[in-house]
Amino acid sequence: MKNIRTLLIFFFINLCTISAVWAGGNHLLPLPQKYVPLHTYFSLDKVSLSTPVLQQEWEDLVSEMGGTIAAKASCSIEVKLLTSLPEVPLNQDEAYKLEVTKRHITVEAVTERGVYMAMQTLRQLSEKKNKKTLIQGCEILDWPAFRIRGFMQDVGRSYLSFEELKREIATLSRFKINTFHWHLTENQAWRLESKIFPMLNDSSNMTRMAGKYYTLKEARELADFCKKHQVLLIPEIDMPGHSAAFIRTFRHDMQSPEGMRILKLLMDEICETFDVPYIHIGTDEVKFTNPDFVPEMVAHIRAKGKKVISWNPGWHYKPGEIDMMQLWSYRGKAQEGTPAIDSRFHYLNHFDTFGDIIGLYNSRIYNADMGSDDLAGVIMGIWNDRLVDKEWNMILENNFYPNMLAIAERSWRGGGSEYFDKQGTILPTDEKSEIFLNFEDFERRMLWYKEHQFKGYPFAYVKQTNVKWNITDAFPNDGDLSKVFPPEKELSDSYTYEGNRYEVRPAIGAGIYLRHVWGKIIPTFYKDPQENHTAYAYTYVYSPKAQDVGLWAEFQNYGRSENDLPPLQGKWDYKGSRIWLNDQEILPPVWTATHRVKNSEIALGNENCVARPPIPVHLNKGWNKVLLKLPVGRFKMDEVRLVKWMFTTVFITPDGEKAVEGLIYSPEKTK
Structure with a gap:
């Protein structure tokens, strides 16, 4: 009965928040659980400050927002630490109450973590007007639905600079992301310095980005940096698999007696x-040859005062043998008595720019509305198994910041629809539906931050909720990808072909999956996509003037963990995809990668549309016709491991920064 009451409170507060935020039109992200606008402003000039915690942080925040602290002032900021917040159903340590009136700001929380979360909300409520900082008046009661809300960087494979890691942690903490999972070791390299075994970091023992690693001083600094930003740091030392770098160095398998002796000394160091509570030990994707290895390593690390996290599927633990598990595959299952972190279907290295963020934002974490003792939360993973040699592109092509803002809101707010189920990666065409309106509002707020906070950052997303298509039923092509079907000759609302009727249905979005990279697990435009078929998509784009613009177009988003071959010159992909603008065919760019033998150490080139300059095209004044031909053969091919039957098409400014203003995308030409 208590759980039912908690759920009812949760859903009621979520409903109140949605209507309140729409009415206020602010850009809070994530949305608070409960928000009531007061239609007034607190003017931040001279303020008195009273706080039992985070004194320096408050002083820095007031200064950053343009105010000064005075002993006596007509406006005040007061922070109160309470023993509890009775209205909050869970995760009280990060919960807070915030009241902003004309002359007073009051923050109430149970811990300094809750105070820190309130400070991030205050940042988002502030705006500059006439050189003054104004903070929107409101009453907020807020808490996270899940206690773990994080991201993982696999630096074992692909090193990221120390400054970049700090930038990501600091930036995302402003959106209440509270966990950084640092995957430090892999087959390619052991990226953490060892004073006792310095040969681990020798270039000769690294097969990618040789010589790049983090010093122990940097590791300690990053742990302190995370604490300052209320972020949990989870270092991962992958064992006993993913350990070729260890074997190259010591000539011993981790599971051997000598390997275990060395590994225990490393774990001591x-x-x-x-200075963190958890150490992650991996244990996935490996054949266990020593049944004592995992229990012995867990016991050794626990004896050092650390808790242990492990991947699932991985080693089979009995209840109590592990402190937390992280689910990495659709086969991963939460286990009663052991808190679970959900990372299934949360691998950004497989995601495209526009389709997957819709599914991610709408999904429920482990099909639950909120966390529990057995469900801790979610971590987004980036596994650059393939070389992506530019740090900028590692962030850009994984659509890192937009996806992280989506999961920041979902993991804080909770709720969502069934996990990538029913709607999947497709927006509903009912623009008044709750799912559409929620995503549209999130997109509006996210793009506000792109303009105001992420300038100079790799952030490729542009508005897509106004991009509308008609897509045909798929015609059987019998394996002939060049076969011509009626839409190439004339566009219509429906077609008759070889005695069968083919309908046309609407879709919305700049990126549409006809079949997902994970097959039928993830719903897409076609409920039951079949091999050897050809689809067509078309739209009319109204331009208020004749203008030269840019075009993002792609038909196979290249995952950052596959060693797929680049397309052949003059071809968009291996499926025979084509695109016409005003009946003039648009040819693909010149591909920078030309190799014909698969190799994960040959870096991605300009295969993905966001990683290259936009294709220059001309829009006529008035209506412009866009037609896409979308054939597919077999869903498995030699050149590309994970076939994505999809398309991305959207007009952007020539510099690639923004969507072209004033365009109207319509499946039908109107006057």
């Missing part, structure tokens, strides 16, 4: 270095 690591546990002493990191």
Whole structure:
């Protein structure tokens, strides 16, 4: 009965928040659980400050927002630490109450973490007007639905600079992301310095980005940096699999007696270095040859005062043998008595720019509305198994910041629809539906931050909720990808072909999956996509003037963990995709990668549309016709491991920064 009451409170507060935020039109992200606008402003000039915690942080925040602190002032900021917040159903340590009136700001929380979360909300409520900082008046009661809300960077494979990691942690903490999972070791390299075994970091023992690693001093600094931003740091030392770098160095398998002796000494050094509660030990994708390895390593690390996290599927633990598990595959299952982190279908290295963010934003974490003792939350993973040699592109092509803002809101707010189920990656065409309106509002707020906070950052997303298509039923092509069907000759609302009727249905979005990279697990435009078929998509784009613009177009988003071959010159992909603008065919760019033998150490080139300059095209004044031909053969091919039957098409400014203003995308030409 208590759980039912909690759920009812949760859903009621969510409903109140949605209507309140729409009415206010602010850009809070994530949305608070409960928000009531007061239609007044607090003018931040001279303020008195009273706080039992985070004194320096408050002083820095007031200064950053343009105010000064005075002993006596007509406006005040007061922080109160309470023993509890009775209205909050869960995760009280990060919960807060915030009241902003004309002359007073009051923050109430149970811990300094809750105070920190309130400070991030205050940042988002502030705006500059006439050189003054104004903070929107409101009453907020807020808490996270899930206690783990994080991201993982696999630096074992692809090193990221120390400054970049700090930038990501600091930036995302402003959106209440509270966990950084640092995957430090892999087959390619052991990226954490060892004083006792310095040969681990020798270039000769690294097969990618040789010589790049983090010093123990940097590791300690990053742990302190995370604490300052109320972020949990989870270092991962992958064992006993993903350990070729270890074997190259010591000539011993981790599961051997000598390997275990070395690894225990390394873990002593690591546990002493990191002032953090958890150490992640991997245990996935490996054949266990020593049944004592995992229990012995867990016991050793626990004896050092650390809790242990492990991947699932991985080693089979009995209840109590592990402190937390992280689910990485659709086969991963939460286990009663052991808190679970959901990372299934949360691998950004597989995601495209526009389609997957819709599914991510709408999904429920482990099909639950909120966390529990057994469900801790979610971590987004980036696994650049393939070389992506430019740090900028590692962030850009994984659509890192837009996706993280989507999961920041979902993991804080909770709720969502069934996990990538029913709607999947497709927006509903009912623009008044709750799912559409929620995503449209999120997109509006996210793009506000792109303009105001992410300038100079790799952030490729542009508005897509106004991009509308007609898509045909798929015609059987019998394996002939060049076969011509009626839409190439004339566009219509429906077609008759070889005695069968083919309908046309609407779709919305700049990126549409006809079949997802994970097959039928993820719903897409076609409920039951079949091999050897050809689809067509078309739209009319109204331009208020004749203008030269840019075009993002792609028909196979290249995952950052596959060693797929680049397209052949003059071809968009291996499926025979084509695109016409005003009946003039648009040819693909010149591909920078030309190799014909698969190799994960040959970096991605300009295969993905966001990683290259936009294709220059001309829009006529008035209506412009866009037609896409979308054939597919077999869903498995030699050149590309994970076939994505999809398309991305959207007009952007020539510099690639924004969507072209004033365009109207319509499946039908209107006057």
